[in-house]
Amino acid sequence: MTTASDSPSHTPGAIPRGQGGDALTVAAREMFAERGYHGTSIRDIAKRAGLSLSALYYWHSSKQELFAGLIEDSVNDYFRTCDAALRDCGDDPRERLAAIVRATVDYRVRRRVESTIAAREVRNLEPEHAQRLAELRDAAARLFQDTIDEGVARGVFRCEHPVEARRAIQAACNAISQWYDPEGDVAPADLADRYVTIALRIVGVSG
Amino acid sequence: MTTASDSPSHTPGAIPRGQGGDALTVAAREMFAERGYHGTSIRDIAKRAGLSLSALYYWHSSKQELFAGLIEDSVNDYFRTCDAALRDCGDDPRERLAAIVRATVDYRVRRRVESTIAAREVRNLEPEHAQRLAELRDAAARLFQDTIDEGVARGVFRCEHPVEARRAIQAACNAISQWYDPEGDVAPADLADRYVTIALRIVGVSG
């Protein structure tokens, strides 16, 4: 809950919630999503947050740190969501795959904006952060892959190219944040159901 | 075949191939893909092309024009590929969906680099170009959707949510350019086969 970006980066103890710090991350999230990392200037962010440029530097030590904080925050959220979903379910591969898909859809809908940033702007992370993100990305891929492979091994999934299957499922889920309209008429839970069906079909479980 | 970006932007007739103009588009393509639009400076592009900054301006009237040219070129290629594929096939929805998927996979592999650019950097196109690209994007979606809907109508596809099906298929195919390794051991044709299978499963045709 307490994230790096809520407290001044150089005095990491004090947590003045709800003030300037928050406005900045909100503004940064929106603008990075709209215009990308290089397309967004730190002045623009400060202006949209209604603060001075110097105030931004009080809360964040650099543009990169502000940016990386957003992404890290969001990715951590994803893993917490996955963990929670898997904790509450048995060991049947169908059930497990469904849980992961549901967690992914949920995340892509709930964190639509940061999600888009993380997908498109990774290359702008400095090596340090980039590597950590790459590891998390791999971890997510393994989560899917292990479940699929296990299903194939147990004979409940019928799937000649499990790697492609995993890629297709992930790609489909990840794309959601690019088109989902929170004001539209498909509820997140319904959407999750539909993507579970799609995922199961891809691994050869005809719904 | 003859593309806008091969000739000086102010005399759009002549085609001096294999010269400075070409080197520039090649360099631009690579760098935009690696670092994005705003992350790439036109000095970098000129340097990689082995030309001076001013030479770039001899061939292209602006960074934007160079950028938009690349994307337009690539997108036109996609549509030519689709058209050709559909021309050579019957009217069975399975056959048609397979043809479109194959064309899409082919394009995403063949034009891996521009493809990534087009997907991630649309927002950096100026309105004029952006709109044209949006229209083409819609046209591509319709190509998929119409085929799927027809399949459902004829009863050969079994698919409760054809819009999500289309989105999943497109997302899966589009993602290819993000991970495909031309030096890897999966031939494009094989890859296409695997994605045709995935697509058909998504629309309820159990391969």
Added chain:
Amino acid sequence: MTTASDSPSHTPGAIPRGQGGDALTVAAREMFAERGYHGTSIRDIAKRAGLSLSALYYWHSSKQELFAGLIEDSVNDYFRTCDAALRDCGDDPRERLAAIVRATVDYRVRRRVESTIAAREVRNLEPEHAQRLAELRDAAARLFQDTIDEGVARGVFRCEHPVEARRAIQAACNAISQWYDPEGDVAPADLADRYVTIALRIVGVSG
């Protein structure tokens, strides 16, 4: 007295006198006069002001704004000077013409530098500012013309071509800033007397 160009262009209230902002307008005035608008680079201005290029952009939003500010300032000064002169004099056309000529000479001597800029560099003003300046120019012409016409009507001026008379008087006064040497031996007040005589002769009042 307080002019737009003394405060950062984006917070047009505060007036930090005697600081960087002032140095810039001083430098700009001199250089624009010496080399003209296009002949003066913004780097030159910053250097002469002893500031960095970026500091200039802290105080002024663009070269044009800095330029237009100078001119506007100076032209406003002219009109204040004329108004004051006319307020303190009766309604005799001779007295009034003398007052306007005196105000004009005074201004051309006092604001020698900007005066030259305004005369030679109008065409480099962007439409918006240019139009406002044109209107002020017309107003000045009318000030002279009305006085002359009234003198003719009352029979105190003898003048067959009052428009040419006005043009000649204005041209003569305006040219002063091109040759006047503040270190020379003609005091501004004496100069004004001489030009009053010339003006009156032009309208047929033999001094």
Added chain:
Amino acid sequence: MTTASDSPSHTPGAIPRGQGGDALTVAAREMFAERGYHGTSIRDIAKRAGLSLSALYYWHSSKQELFAGLIEDSVNDYFRTCDAALRDCGDDPRERLAAIVRATVDYRVRRRVESTIAAREVRNLEPEHAQRLAELRDAAARLFQDTIDEGVARGVFRCEHPVEARRAIQAACNAISQWYDPEGDVAPADLADRYVTIALRIVGVSG
């Protein structure tokens, strides 16, 4: 009649009239007048002349040379005009002053465009040309001044400040090119008459 700018600057023998060379000087004259020296690019000139950039360099060795040629041409014209006028008149100061004024007005109307350039853009001449122009300017001033002084000495002019008188007369005449409209309804000859009257009044000869 044959001027420097009509023949290629590096092969000063051949004179192919009426072709590219002429178009260039015409275009240059217009653009320098409209936008000033620094505001006019050599590309703009070539384009307006309907020639390529390289063609311009065939006819002129540099932007400066093209520019200086225009001005020199025009100033020489002025002196030829003055000489002719003075040759045809007696030695009465009134007659001589009238002749010079007439020549000046004639020139300012006939060579309106270059005239404006010469007045406003001298500072952009390189030292070499600038000095020559300054000398000519002085010569012109002397022409007026000598005549006025002679008139005063002979007692036909009544004029306490003959230098200011000269400046006023010159300024009035020179300004003509800034406002004269060749399509207006004042014929050059009439205009000259009016300015002769003005000049004589300035030196105390009541018309």
Added chain:
DNA sequence: AATGAATGAGAGTTCATTCAT
């Protein structure tokens, strides 16, 4: 906890000019 003033580096773009053909 926040600001106003300043900076150096680098952005995209245009300039006058050259030269082989």
Added chain:
DNA sequence: CATGAATGAACTCTCATTCAT
């Protein structure tokens, strides 16, 4: 007589960042 291709320097302007207050 004229062109197409190229260059290096300079242009206006924006960037992320700093620091005294």
